[in-house]
Structure formats: C-alpha cells, structure tokens
Amino acid sequence: MKVGILSGGGDAPGINAVIRAVVRKGIQHYGYEIVGIRDGWRGLLEGKFLPLDLKAASGILPRGGSILGTSRTNPFKYEKGGEKILRNAEKAGIEAVVVIGGEDTLGVAHKMGDLGLKCVGVPKTIDNDLAGTDYTFGFHTAVAIATEALDRLHTTAEAHHRVIILEVMGRYAGWIALEAGLAGGADAILIPEKPFDLHEVYGYIKRREKRGRNFSIIVVAEGAKPKGKTEIVYGESVDEFGHVRFGGVGYYIGKKIEKRMHIETRVVVLGHLQRGGSPTAFDRILATRYGVAAIDLVHEGTFGCMVALKGNKIVPVLLKEVAGKRKTVDLELYDIASVFFG
Numbered sequence: 552m553k554v555g556i557l558s559g560g561g562d563a564p565g566i567n568a569v570i571r572a573v574v575r576k577g578i579q580h581y582g583y584e585i586v587g588i589r590d591g592w593r594g595l596l597e598g599k600f601l602p603l604d605l606k607a608a609s610g611i612l613p614r615g616g617s618i619l620g621t622s623r624t625n626p627f628k629y630e631k632g633g634e635k636i637l638r639n640a641e642k643a644g645i646e647a648v649v650v651i652g653g654e655d656t657l658g659v660a661h662k663m664g665d666l667g668l669k670c671v672g673v674p675k676t677i678d679n680d681l682a683g684t685d686y687t688f689g690f691h692t693a694v695a696i697a698t699e700a701l702d703r704l705h706t707t708a709e710a711h712h713r714v715i716i717l718e719v720m721g722r723y724a725g726w727i728a729l730e731a732g733l734a735g736g737a738d739a740i741l742i743p744e745k746p747f748d749l750h751e752v753y754g755y756i757k758r759r760e761k762r763g764r765n766f767s768i769i770v771v772a773e774g775a776k777p778k779g780k781t782e783i784v785y786g787e788s789v790d791e792f793g794h795v796r797f798g799g800v801g802y803y804i805g806k807k808i809e810k811r812m813h814i815e816t817r818v819v820v821l822g823h824l825q826r827g828g829s830p831t832a833f834d835r836i837l838a839t840r841y842g843v844a845a846i847d848l849v850h851e852g853t854f855g856c857m858v859a860l861k862g863n864k865i866v867p868v869l870l871k872e873v874a875g876k877r878k879t880v881d882l883e884l885y886d887i888a889s890v891f892f893g
Contacts, residue, residue, distance in 0.1 A: 553584045554849055555645040556603070558617040559591030559624065559656030563675045563689025564830030565838035567611040567618055569651050572842025574608035581850050586645060591652070592659055593624035595636040600643055612839075613829045625791035626659060633666050640668060647854065649845045651675050653687070654877065655792040657857060661870040664855045671848045672857030672870055673841045677825055680724035682876035683868040684859035688838040693720065693825040694730045700821055701735025701768060708766040714756060714808055714816040718801030720825050721772030725880050727825065732770035733888040739767070740888055741804075743774035743782075744880045749807050755893035756812060771804060773797040840865050 556573050558566045570587070577583040587601035588594035601607075601619065611618055626632030640648070647669040650660040653676035660670040674681045679690035697719050708715040717737075719727045725742025732740035739755045741747045756767045774797050776782045783800045801818040809816045830838065837860065844858040844865040856867040 552581070552646050552849075553586060553644045554647050554649065554846070555586050555588045555595075555600070555640065555643070556619070556649040557588035557591050557594060557651065558619055558621045558675070559650070559652040559659070560621060560676070561623075561653070562616050562621050562826050563677050563687075564615045564692040564826070564828065565688035565834040566616070566621075566651055566675060567614045568830065568835050568838035569673050569675075569688070569842040569845070570603070570618060571608040571611050572839045573649055573846045574603050574605065576843050577846045577849075578605060581846070583846075586643065587619045588648070590620040591622040591624050591656065592626045592636070593622045594619075595639050596624065596626050596629060596632060598639045598643070612835060615826075615828045615830065623655070623791055625655070627662065628791045633663060636663060637666060637668060647671070647849045649673060649849065653678070653681055654874070657681075657870060658874040661855070661874040664870060669854040670870070671845045671854060672873070673845050674857055674859060677727065678721055678724055679726040680877050680879065681873065682878045683857060683873045685862070686837065686860050688834045688841060689826075689830070690726065691833040691837070692828075692831045693727050694734065695831050696825050696828075697727055697731035697770075697821060698734045700819065701731060701737060701770070704768060704819060705736065708768055711815065712765040714767045714769065714805070714814050716769045716771060716801045716805050716816065716818045718771050718773055718798075718818065718820045720821070722774040722797055723877055723879075725772040725775065728770045728772040728775075729880055729885055729888060733884070733891075735768070735770070736891070737768050737770040737888075739769045739892050740885070741769070741771040741775040741800075742880055742885070743772055743776065744882070745885065746776050746778040746780075748778050749804070749811075752804065752808070753812060756808070756814065758893035769804065771801055773800060775800050
C-alpha cells in the first residue's frame with residue numbers, strides 16, 4: 552500500500568515527529584511505501600511528491616518546521632481543485648493520505664473524503680483550538696516559549712518600573728495567552744473569548760501600585776478585542792480560507808495605558824518565535840503517539856477520522872465532528888487566572 556502524508560496550515564513544533572512515526576511504523580510493521588506530499592494540499596494540486604524512507608525520517612524528531620513544507624492552500628478555491636487532487640493521487644498510486652493540520656486543513660480532508668480520498672487526520676495547531684481533542688501538538692511548546700518570555704520580561708519590567716505587554720498568538724481562542732499568563736504570573740490576561748474593558752486593565756495596574764508594585768505584566772492574545780469593537784488587524788488581505796491577519800492589539804493597549812496613566816509602557820510581540828525551534832518533550836511524545844495511531848487507522852481501513860487525545864488515550868474522532876468547529880478557552884481556568892490579576 553502506498554500512503555501519502557502532508558502538513559498544511561501554519562507550522563507547529565512536532566510535525567516532523569509525526570512524519571517520523573508514520574514512516575517508521577508504516578514501513579517496518581506494515582511494509583507500506585510512504586510518500587511525502589510537498590507544501591500541504593498544494594502538493595496534491597501540483598503533483599509534487601517526495602519519497603520517504605527510513606533514512607529520510609532519521610534524525611528529524613527534535614526538528615521544528617516540516618521537512619515536507621506547508622502552506623495555507625485551499626484546493627476548493629481552484630477550478631476543479633478536488634478533481635485534480637483525486638487525479639494526481641491516483642496517478643501517483645497514493646491509496647490513503649495522513650493529513651497533519653488544523654481546522655482548515657482537516658476541513659479540506661473531510662470534504663476530500665466525501666469525494667473519495669481516504670484520509671486520516673492528525674491534529675496540529677499551536678492555538679489548541681481544534682475541536683475533538685484535549686490537546687493538539689505544538690501547543691505545549693508555544694506555551695513554554697511564551698512562559699519563558701514572561702519570566703524574562705518580569706525582571707526588566709521591575710527594573711524600569713514599566714508596564715510590559717506581551718502579545719501572543721491566538722486568533723479566535725486564547726489558550727496560549729491563558730496558560731502562559733497563568734504559568735508566568737501575568738497581572739492581566741486578555742483573550743478573544745472575553746472582550747476587555749480598558750478601565751478594568753487600568754484598575755489592575757492601580758491595584759498593584761497601591762501594593763507597592765511599580766510594574767505590571769499584561770498578556771494579550773492577538774485576537775482579543777475591546778468591548779463593543781472588532782478585532783485589530785494587521786492588514787486587509789485574507790488567506791485562501793478567508794482569514795484576515797491579526798496583529799497590533801498590544802500596541803493599541805500600550806498607547807491607551809500611556810495616555811491615560813502616564814506610565815512608560817513597552818510592547819513585545821512574540822509572533823513566530825512561538826512556532827519555531829525544537830518541540831518540547833511533551834510535544835515530541837504526543838506527536839509520535841499521533842503518528843503511530845494514524846498509520847494504525849490506515850492499516851485498519853478506518854478513514855474519515857482524526858486521531859485525538861482524550862484523557863491519556865489516543866482515540867479516533869470523526870472528521871465531520873471536527874470540521875467547522877472550534878474549541879474555546881475553558882472559562883473555569885480563566886476564573887482561576889483572574890484571581891491573580893492586579
């Protein structure tokens with residue numbers, strides 16, 4: 552059997568660990584031929600493939616990025632895109648595809664499954680906002696990076712008596728902001744699920760001043776927005792899935808604080824540092840478990856599913872239950888974090 556594997560959407564630490572697991576078990580246990588599909592769904596549209604053997608998968612466990620490349624390609628934005636994918640897969644002899652991706656990439660997998668392409672999904676997004684699974688790989692690494700940044704920002708904020716705002720990723724869900732902020736001792740955490748009131752933010756800073764704390768750390772997700780207003784966007788262009796590019800909410804808040812409270816404020820946008828570099832041990836293990844489970848589903852002939860973490864078990868979840876859905880922040884956890892605001 553010839554099995555293709557692709558990674559779509561934004562990169563996340565752990566993609567290569569999934570690829571390694573699929574290749575190792577697929578070849579050594581099932582005798583499959585594994586072929587890499589370059590740059591996500593674009594590779595199947597354009598017929599760009601890369602043979603994957605044991606040598607190709609050697610040494611990639613700790614590497615960030617994706618040895619296959621990735622893209623935010625939506626084949627249904629192209630004329631007869633779905634038909635082209637089926638034709639190219641058949642021409643290449645690919646009988647099944649392991650699809651590593653988030654909501655958009657796996658949404659395409661669900662649609663392609665309806666057209667006849669046999670797909671198994673692997674949940675990947677640093678935002679941890681994919682429905683159907685407790686955790687996506689890449690999230691733990693992103694939180695660890697953001698937490699380390701907060702630890703470093705605390706010392707410089709305290710030395711200069713400043714407010715420092717850390718803007719992290721999180722378009723529609725504030726998981727990174729919440730968990731990093733909780734772990735890093737943030738004095739306020741602003742997330743997309745709870746539009747913020749700037750007067751409350753001012754209040755947190757004033758409360759700290761009354762306690763003799765002359766600095767504050769605020770964590771904000773890029774998709775957070777003021778009450779009664781829309782998200783702040785970096786530009787008006789959209790990707791092939793219709794998403795605008797968020798960014799700038801940290802600077803918006805910083806200017807408001809300086810103008811209202813006359814406190815020196817600095818903004819740090821963590822950006823793609825959250826995506827880059829080596830995955831944590833947790834993400835390496837989770838991604839490896841996902842890869843093994845995915846090729847096992849292929850071998851069983853169980854398609855139209857995504858492997859998911861439920862408790863400590865890896866289980867299959869139907870792609871139709873994942874497509875078009877988003878997992879938002881647990882507000883009970885947010886309530887715990889809010890105990891430490893101000």
